[in-house]
Amino acid sequence: MRLSRYFLPTLKETPAEAQIVSHRLMLRAGLVRQHAAGIYTWLPLGFAVLKRIEQIVREEQNRAGAQELLMPTIQSADLWRESGRYDDYGKEMLRITDRHERDLLYGPTAEEVITDVFRSNVRSYKDLPKILYHIQWKFRDEVRPRFGIMRGREFLMKDAYSFDLDTAAARRSYNQMFVSYLRTFDRLGLKAIPLRADTGPIGGDLSHEFIVLADTGESEVHCHRSLLEMSVPEGVDYEGDLQPVVDAWTGLYAAADEMHDAAQEATLGDALVTARGIEVGHIFHFGTKYSAPMGAAVAGPDGEPVTVVMGSYGIGVSRLVGAIIEASHDDNGIIWPESVAPFHVGLVNLKVSDAATSAACESLYEGLGRERVLYDDRDERAGAKFADMDLIGLPWQLIVGPKGVAKGMVELKNRATGEREDISTESALARLAG
Amino acid sequence: MRLSRYFLPTLKETPAEAQIVSHRLMLRAGLVRQHAAGIYTWLPLGFAVLKRIEQIVREEQNRAGAQELLMPTIQSADLWRESGRYDDYGKEMLRITDRHERDLLYGPTAEEVITDVFRSNVRSYKDLPKILYHIQWKFRDEVRPRFGIMRGREFLMKDAYSFDLDTAAARRSYNQMFVSYLRTFDRLGLKAIPLRADTGPIGGDLSHEFIVLADTGESEVHCHRSLLEMSVPEGVDYEGDLQPVVDAWTGLYAAADEMHDAAQEATLGDALVTARGIEVGHIFHFGTKYSAPMGAAVAGPDGEPVTVVMGSYGIGVSRLVGAIIEASHDDNGIIWPESVAPFHVGLVNLKVSDAATSAACESLYEGLGRERVLYDDRDERAGAKFADMDLIGLPWQLIVGPKGVAKGMVELKNRATGEREDISTESALARLAG
Numbered sequence: 001m002r003l004s005r006y007f008l009p010t011l012k013e014t015p016a017e018a019q020i021v022s023h024r025l026m027l028r029a030g031l032v033r034q035h036a037a038g039i040y041t042w043l044p045l046g047f048a049v050l051k052r053i054e055q056i057v058r059e060e061q062n063r064a065g066a067q068e069l070l071m072p073t074i075q076s077a078d079l080w081r082e083s084g085r086y087d088d089y090g091k092e093m094l095r096i097t098d099r100h101e102r103d104l105l106y107g108p109t110a111e112e113v114i115t116d117v118f119r120s121n122v123r124s125y126k127d128l129p130k131i132l133y134h135i136q137w138k139f140r141d142e143v144r145p146r147f148g149i150m151r152g153r154e155f156l157m158k159d160a161y162s163f164d165l166d167t168a169a170a171r172r173s174y175n176q177m178f179v180s181y182l183r184t185f186d187r188l189g190l191k192a193i194p195l196r197a198d199t200g201p202i203g204g205d206l207s208h209e210f211i212v213l214a215d216t217g218e219s220e221v222h223c224h225r226s227l228l229e230m231s232v233p234e235g236v237d238y239e240g241d242l243q244p245v246v247d248a249w250t251g252l253y254a255a256a257d258e259m260h261d262a263a264q265e266a267t268l269g270d271a272l273v274t275a276r277g278i279e280v281g282h283i284f285h286f287g288t289k290y291s292a293p294m295g296a297a298v299a300g301p302d303g304e305p306v307t308v309v310m311g312s313y314g315i316g317v318s319r320l321v322g323a324i325i326e327a328s329h330d331d332n333g334i335i336w337p338e339s340v341a342p343f344h345v346g347l348v349n350l351k352v353s354d355a356a357t358s359a360a361c362e363s364l365y366e367g368l369g370r371e372r373v374l375y376d377d378r379d380e381r382a383g384a385k386f387a388d389m390d391l392i393g394l395p396w397q398l399i400v401g402p403k404g405v406a407k408g409m410v411e412l413k414n415r416a417t418g419e420r421e422d423i424s425t426e427s428a429l430a431r432l433a434g
Numbered sequence: 435m436r437l438s439r440y441f442l443p444t445l446k447e448t449p450a451e452a453q454i455v456s457h458r459l460m461l462r463a464g465l466v467r468q469h470a471a472g473i474y475t476w477l478p479l480g481f482a483v484l485k486r487i488e489q490i491v492r493e494e495q496n497r498a499g500a501q502e503l504l505m506p507t508i509q510s511a512d513l514w515r516e517s518g519r520y521d522d523y524g525k526e527m528l529r530i531t532d533r534h535e536r537d538l539l540y541g542p543t544a545e546e547v548i549t550d551v552f553r554s555n556v557r558s559y560k561d562l563p564k565i566l567y568h569i570q571w572k573f574r575d576e577v578r579p580r581f582g583i584m585r586g587r588e589f590l591m592k593d594a595y596s597f598d599l600d601t602a603a604a605r606r607s608y609n610q611m612f613v614s615y616l617r618t619f620d621r622l623g624l625k626a627i628p629l630r631a632d633t634g635p636i637g638g639d640l641s642h643e644f645i646v647l648a649d650t651g652e653s654e655v656h657c658h659r660s661l662l663e664m665s666v667p668e669g670v671d672y673e674g675d676l677q678p679v680v681d682a683w684t685g686l687y688a689a690a691d692e693m694h695d696a697a698q699e700a701t702l703g704d705a706l707v708t709a710r711g712i713e714v715g716h717i718f719h720f721g722t723k724y725s726a727p728m729g730a731a732v733a734g735p736d737g738e739p740v741t742v743v744m745g746s747y748g749i750g751v752s753r754l755v756g757a758i759i760e761a762s763h764d765d766n767g768i769i770w771p772e773s774v775a776p777f778h779v780g781l782v783n784l785k786v787s788d789a790a791t792s793a794a795c796e797s798l799y800e801g802l803g804r805e806r807v808l809y810d811d812r813d814e815r816a817g818a819k820f821a822d823m824d825l826i827g828l829p830w831q832l833i834v835g836p837k838g839v840a841k842g843m844v845e846l847k848n849r850a851t852g853e854r855e856d857i858s859t860e861s862a863l864a865r866l867a868g
Contacts, residue, residue, distance in 0.1 A: 007501050007564060009555035033551060035506050036538070041551055042504040044566075050504070067441050070476040070484070072469050072588045073507060073571055074528075074540070091533045094508075096540075099525045099575045104470070106508070106530075106540075117467060117475055121443035130441060132478075137507055137571070141533045154506045 001343070003376040007044050010388050021216050022322035023148030025334050029392045031321070038145025038153030045392060046321065048342035050156065053320050054135055056187050056339060057158050064180035064238045066131040066160050071113045073137055077103035079112040082294050092140045094153075106139035111290045111312060114161045118308070119296040125165050125306065128298065129173055133160030135317060149318050150218075150278075156318040162311045163291075165300065170285055170309045174206050175242035177283050177313040179233065181210050182249065185280070186232040188320065189337025190327055193227055195254050197282065206285030206311070209256070212320075214327035217276035223254035225271045278323045285311040328416075334393030335416050343374040345432050346394040348385050350401035352377055360405045360425060364398060367429045390415065398428055435777070437810040441478050444822050455650050456756035457582030459768050463826045465755070472579025472587030479826060480755065482776035484590065487754050488569055490621050490773060491592050498614035498672045500565040500594050505547045507571055511537035513546040516728050526574045528587075540573035545724050545746060548595045552742070553730040559599050559740065562732065563607055567594030569751060583752050584652075584712075590752040596745045597725075599734065604719055604743045608640050609676035611717050611747040613667065615644050616683065619714070620666040622754065623771025624761055627661055629688050631716065640719030640745070643690070645711035646754075648761035655711045656699060657688035662707060712757045719745040762850075768827030769850050777808040779866050780828040782819050784835035786811055794839045794859060798832060801863045824849065832862055 011028045018024040026032050031046025042050055058068065074096070080086035094106040107113065114132060122130070135158045145153050162173035178194070185192035190212045197207040211221050213228070233245055253264060253272075265272050291297070291308045300306040316323075328335045338344070345368055349361045358377075365375045374394060376385050382401075389397050399411040410428050413420045423431070442464045452458040460466050465480030476484055492502065508530070514520035528540040541547065548566060556564070569592045579587050596607035612628070619626035624646045631641040645655050647662070667679055687698060687706075699706050724730070725742045734740040750757075762769045770776070779802055783795045792811075799809045808828060810819050816835075823831050833845040844862050847854045857865070 005499075007503070007555075007566060030555075033554065035547060035550075036508075036510040036536075039506045039508055039510075041506060041547065043551075043555075044501045044503050047502060047504050065439075067478045068481060069441070069478050070481050072473045072475060074470075074473055074573060074588055076470040076473075094530060094532065096528060096530050098528065099577065102470075113469060113475065116469075117477075120467065121441075121464075121477075132441060139508060143533065154508055 001370065001374050003374060004378050006374065008392070009043070010391060018148065020147050020150065020326070021329060022150060022325035025325050025329060025391070026148055026322065029334055032149060038142055038151070040149055040152060040154070045342050049321055049336070049340055050318060052340040052342070053188060054156070054317050057184055057315055057317060058135065060180045060184040060187065061133050061158065061160060063183075063236075064131070064176045066133045066177075066180075068134060069132055070134045070136060071107070071110050071117070073107055073139070074104050075107045075110075075113055077105055079116055079294075080105065083112050083115075083290050084293060085112070092142065094139045094141045107136075108138055108140045109312075110134070110136075110159055111161065111310075112294070115290045115294045115296050115310070118163055119294060122163070122298055125298050125300050128163055128165050128308070129169055130163045131160055131173055131176070132163075133158060133313070148322060150322040152318070155316065158315040158317055160313040162313070163296075163308045164310075165298070165306055165308065167287070167309055170311055171206065172242075174283065174285050174311055175246050176238050177311070178208065178246050178249075179236055179238070179242050181281050181283065181313075181315070182232045183236065184315065185210065185212060187339055188324060189339055190324065191228065192280070193221060193223055193254055193277065194249055195221065195256050195259075196250065197284070199284070204285065208250070208283050209279050210281035211256070211277035212280050212323045212327055213275050213277045214323065215276055216326045217278045219277060219279070220257040221254065221275050221277045222257065222260040222265060223273055223275070224252035224268060225273045227252050227254055228273060228275075278319075278326060280320055280323050281315045283311065283313045285309075329393070332387070333391035336393045336395060338395050341393075341395050343394050344368075344372040344434070345374070345396045345398055346389045346392070347373050347375040348389060348397060348399045349375070349377055350382050350385075350399065352379050354402045356405050357400055357402050360410070361400050364400065364410070364425060364428065368432055369434055372434055396432055398432065435804065435808050437808055438812050440808065442826070443477070444825060452582065454581050454584065454760070455763060456584060456759035459759050459763060459825070460582055460756065463768055466583060472576055472585070474583055474586060474588070479776050483755055483770070483774055484752060486774040486776070487622060488590070488751050491618055491749055491751060492569065494614045494618040494621065495567050495592065495594060497617075497670075498565070498610045500567045500611075500614075502568060503566055504568045504570060505541070505544050505551070507541055507573070508538050509541045509544075509547055511539055513550055513728075514539065517546050517549075517724050518727060519546070526576065528573045528575045541570075542572055542574045543746075544568070544570075544593055545595065545744075546728070549724045549728045549730050549744070552597055553728060556597070556732055559732050559734050562742070563596065563598045563603055565594055565596045565607055565610070567592060567747070582756060584756040586752070589750065592749040592751055594747040596747070597730075597742045598744075599732070599740055599742065601721070601743055604745055605640065606676070608717065608719050608745055609680050610672050611745070612642065612680050612683075613670055613672070613676050615715050615717065615747075615749070616666045617670065618749065619644060619646060621773055622758060623773055624758065625662065626714070627655060627657055627688055627711065628683055629655065629690050629693075630684065631718070633718070638719065642684070642717050643713050644715035645690075646714050646757045646761055647709050647711045648757065649710055650760045651710035651712045653711060653713070654691040655688065655709050656691065656694040657707055657709070658686035658702060659705045659707045661686050661688055662709075712753075712760055714754055714757050715747075715749045717745065717747045719743075763827070766821070767825035770827045770829060772829050775827075775829050777828050778802075778806040778830060778868070779808070780823045780826070780831045781807050781809045782823060782831060782833045783809070783811050784816050784819075784833065786813050788836045790839050791834055791836050794844070795834050798834065798844070798859060798862065802866055803868055806868055830866055832866070
């Protein structure tokens with residue numbers, strides 16, 4: 001993409017309303033613009049990152065055996081009356097009345113809708129287990145939206161729902177999602193820690209939050225140092241027994257600030273670490289909480305109806321854009337992990353009026369693939385170009401000027417490390433090719 | 435995907451509420467389920483088709499130079515008051531009040547939002563032209579939603595908006611979208627005819643509807659026979675002059691039923707054709723209708739502010755799923771064009787209890803690529819399997835039974851033509867490989 005044509009309104013000044021670094025950088029780097037309180041438009045650069053994150057989440061859900069569908073944003077209030085949540089949910093639910101005076105709402109989550117889809121279409125235990133998910137916009141009418149897209153009102157979430165015949169089978173589904181979450185956050189370039197979360201009246205140990213570590217994160221995590229160095233499994237066989245993986249990740253001490261246990265921590269000594277983080281996922285087994293009142297049952301092996309047990313598994317897809325920035329930035333701007341970068345390379349033409357320099361840039365632009373390169377072909381000062389490139393945080397910068405071109409050389413800069421080296425244009429093509 | 439695990443609830447009976455063939459087939463083939471009046475859940479098979487259509491629309495928008503972003507579903511009423519449309523829009527607009535008593539709405543279209551994004555972020559004529567688009571869910575509170583997703587309330591639309599300095603430049607943007615629409619519908623396996631549409635008080639000739647031909651379509655088209663045989667340009671240079679292409683497609687007589695001209699038709703003689711069709715796109719130049727009241731201007735070459743001229747360009751993405759089915763089906767079910775088929779091949783195991791047959795199927799399933807194959811590994815009667823495969827309409831069926839396997843042979847069936855041939859498993863792999 002040529003920057004001269006790209007819709008990328010970067011800002012030199014830091015917007016006064018932005019209190020946290022990800023919000024500041026998302027505005028400055030032209031990723032989003034606020035439309036109304038807690039409601040954003042994703043500009044092309046931000047949209048590209050959002051899509052890359054969404055795709056990684058999708059691939060890891062599919063790999064774990066979950067199946068994608070799409071439930072609507074607007075839901076019928078009647079289903080929420082069946083589950084008993086319509087009155088309980090409070091003011092965070094955006095309630096709507098249509099032209100025929102029917103009560104609708106903008107879905108803040110989808111347990112009721114998926115339970116309805118399940119009970120209407122699945123009849124037999126032979127069709128279990130099932131994990132169904134969608135990646136859809138949600139709305140929660142936060143009383144005070146803040147921190148940009150980190151605590152917005154309209155947000156993109158991946159929510160999966162599992163259906164099983166009994167608790168032992170539900171634990172297998174839970175473990176599949178647990179491991180797929182480890183894989184997902186790892187691929188996004190994040191270090192994520194699962195924390196045991198409150199299960200409320202359901203009880204049991206099947207509820208975990210996933211916290212991404214970031215120095216500027218919103219909350220504090222207390223955990224065993226080894227958790228920070230634990231490796232995420234690759235080439236997972238999701239049909240196999242995942243309990244050992246889950247046990248390894250949940251066997252070490254880890255707690256959110258409000259749940260931490262000073263006595264237990266005292267026994268850890270030097271192994272205790274406190275770190276800051278951001279919640280990006282939550283997995284939760286809730287048994288028959290929705291299936292019982294809503295009548296979601298299948299015929300069991302003996303023909304008798306069995307109320308299915310369920311779990312839900314959320315990932316904040318739009319929130320992850322902010323979380324990644326909180327985890328990966330410096331004073332000059334964003335540092336995108338390669339897996340989510342909107343472009344792989346930023347190509348900087350230092351002198352667009354020089355025919356040889358522009359010819360070299362065009363050749364690199366074509367050679368590296370137009371879709372993978374953001375080519376700064378603007379007639380701007382070099383300093384402004386460098387500042388914009390650092391701000392938007394593409395993994396690699398390729399800097400092309402008249403002096404280097406005369407010798408067949410360009411400068412390659414790694415955004416994360418700041419390392420620069422002079423290399424030939426041929427090497428640049430070879431090093432950065434897709 | 436193994437059908438034994440796939441969430442594909444097909445129906446043997448035709449649902450009574452479905453009045454048109456696409457609605458009947460979408461319910462029977464397990465593509466969608468109604469959630470509330472005019473609001474649908476897209477089940478995995480339907481969702482896969484929707485995504486394929488969306489991706490083709492996206493690719494052709496990008497190719498034409500449009501840039502993708504994403505505006506929110508929930509919009510501020512204040513912007514619609516600025517444009518003057520808040521009161522005009524009537525009951526089709528889903529109006530919402532949030533917890534702080536602010537007026538919101540579920541966007542039925544996005545002229546106001548994009549004009550606001552533009553005026554806040556674009557300053558100079560040098561940044562023009564710009565075509566910005568998104569693919570986002572819309573809501574129109576139809577008084578009587580019907581025909582399944584063809585006239586639903588929550589629907590997926592691609593809407594693009596062009597910004598230009600003057601009408602001559604706007605015509606270039608218009609032509610880019612015009613040609614990209616021809617390309618889009620062609621890639622979707624559809625025959626589409628552009629019809630001149632009413633421009634209302636704006637005047638001029640820059641408004642066209644695109645009608646997809648289908649014998650079961652909702653409306654009647656009168657046109658010159660040559661339009662049905664005109665070839666869609668390939669390898670388009672969108673920077674070049676597209677006027678000759680647009681002229682070729684708009685120079686021949688074509689009119690919707692309510693606009694047709696009997697006198698002009700009389701002169702056509704045998705060249706006149708009447709056909710049925712479905713509207714799937716609309717492109718429209720509207721000048722300064724929104725930019726003037728909303729103050730969307732840029733500094734012109736002389737430094738003086740110039741109010742930009744705009745156009746909008748819509749494609750009904752979810753509606754296209756229905757339109758494709760209306761255009762391509764038979765008594766047994768859907769016939770997906772290859773470009774949008776949810777799977778390329780349906781692999782039918784005629785005897786899952788036979789080890790050799792199942793081994794051959796597994797080998798074909800792996801060899802053809804699990805993501806491109808729907809493998810019917812259920813323990814069902816052959817007749818039921820054939821009926822389901824015809825119903826869901828994958829382009830190719832590969833039928834594997836014990837007798838053939840003993841000779842190393844399988845049966846290949848083309849869904850569209852019904853042609854069957856016996857071929858070796860090796861040939862099947864070679865013929866159907868990705």
